[in-house]
Amino acid sequence: MELNLEKIKKARENIKAVVRETPLFYTSTFSRKCGCNLYLKCENKQKTGAFKLRGAYNKLVNLSEEEKKRGVIASSAGNHAQGVAYAATAFGVKSTIVMPATAPQAKVKATQGYGAKVIQAGQVYDECYARAVEVQKETGATFVHPYNDVEVMAGQGTIGLEILDKLPEADVVIVPIGGGGLISGVATAVKSIKPSIRVVGVQPEIIASTKVSMEQGKVVTLPGAKSLADGTSVSAPGDKCFEYIQKYVDEVVSVSEEEIALGMFSLMERNKLIVEGAGALPLAALLAGKIKGIKGRNVVGLVSGGNVDIANVAKIIERELVLINRRIRFTVEVQEKTGTLCNLVSKIEKLGGQVVTITKNNNWSEKGLDFSDVSFEINVESEEHGRKIISELENNSYSLECGLLECSRNH
Structure with missing residues (x-):
């Protein structure tokens, strides 16, 4: 053909x-x-x-009534599974789909939601295909190949x-x-x-x-x-x-x-x-x-x-935010005094940084019990914006150690 x-x-x-x-x-x-x-x-x-619905539906249209009566089986990492399940249900045909054990659960649940029985086997497509061939031989269902x-x-x-x-x-x-x-x-x-x-x-x-x-x-x-x-x-x-x-x-x-x-x-x-x-x-x-x-x-x-x-x-x-330096991480030495941490957070937000996480190290810093290290993770508009925030904090006498983004001076 x-x-x-x-x-x-x-x-x-x-x-x-x-x-x-x-x-x-x-x-x-x-x-x-x-x-x-x-x-x-x-x-x-x-x-x-x-x-995948396009190919699956066209295949179902071209099946004989005898092939439809036997039901259909397919193997898929997810998208062909949903296409076959949707098409089979539209034709009133029973469908079984073999998917990898590693398939995203969103795809597994969607396939079941379209009316198919799902069997999970293998780690990659080729392994679940082998299992689908076995099931096809056991049941006599019509195989709907995902591409060939x-x-x-x-x-x-x-x-x-x-x-x-x-x-x-x-x-x-x-x-x-x-x-x-x-x-x-x-x-x-x-x-x-x-x-x-x-x-x-x-x-x-x-x-x-x-x-x-x-x-x-x-x-x-x-x-x-x-x-x-x-x-x-x-x-x-x-x-x-x-x-x-x-x-x-x-x-x-x-x-x-x-x-x-x-x-x-x-x-x-x-x-x-x-x-x-x-x-x-x-x-x-x-x-x-x-x-x-x-x-x-x-x-x-x-x-x-x-x-x-x-x-x-x-x-x-x-x-990706970390890799392109739009999420930066740094540690600041903060004095254990009421309002100090709050003032630091306000300063970061005024500079346009969006604070994502704050983690306070309960161990005292090298300066003793009156100081603690606080780790920040913040979102910034760009790498340049991140460097500006770091520079402004250092200019305001904050002692910083930077992670993925280099500070404006070495520490």
Whole structure:
């Protein structure tokens, strides 16, 4: 069975009553930073929070009545799970999903909420896939593969049609890659309509299986690894997907875990978009300067999903604030006298610092019982702002020891 533009257009008709046409918007902030005209295609605004509903629903449409009666089974790190569960319930079909034990609980609970039975097994996708194959053999259920299936790829390819409908002048489309179903569908769609368009894939460095496969000209399997972009932690691209990736994808680049985290943080701060690691891959690659030849070009970054554990969001925000010196830590020697600590806090707030935590060391300082060390963690507007606060406190005779931000003089 061949994946082509006709099949993708048919998939669009199959899913149009259920799937949202997600927003495509221009971001001036990142256009300036990246030196191109950058647009974001927001599949994090899709039903179930990710693009996977498109392929799953198209697959269910194409099942025979006999296949539906047997129920469906799928393996997924989370987003395909929700797509299959939603689609199966819409068709009145029983669904079982095998997910990694490490899958974010937000994705597990959402999958159950859409009506599926969830089995958790293994640490990464490939391990839970093996378990799903076992369950399929035991139950006779119809397997719905998350990416290595032409009907699934066709469903994902409908995103490419939407991109060119809204932005026919697009020059470059940047797409996250896990197993390859998304990029094979999108690339087939956009290249069939506009052969001159450039398609770039992005993967995490720690499991860049498609990048390595492209370099070697064959499907290569890498050791399993869990990336912050958990939806793309796949050891090898699907062989069916790889055929279309080789044919239509111009380049695949990889990004570090730190670059992924910065991409997530940047989208939250500047565009108010909460995205999962996979959804941040295109911006991560752009901010890291991994994609060349885009100056002045019309570039679309595909934000593939937003199903991220909220606890991880908090960790990423706190970590990035520290790394960019917008959360600073320092210790001040404070005299044990009524009002002294209160005056210090007031001073910091008047200087524009937002106090996050205060920890008082009950052991006396080197000056004796009349002094204590107090540790502060504060948010500032910028590194320059933080240095100004440190300098002002030192000029007011406070004795400081700084952590992540160097003081204006050595201690």
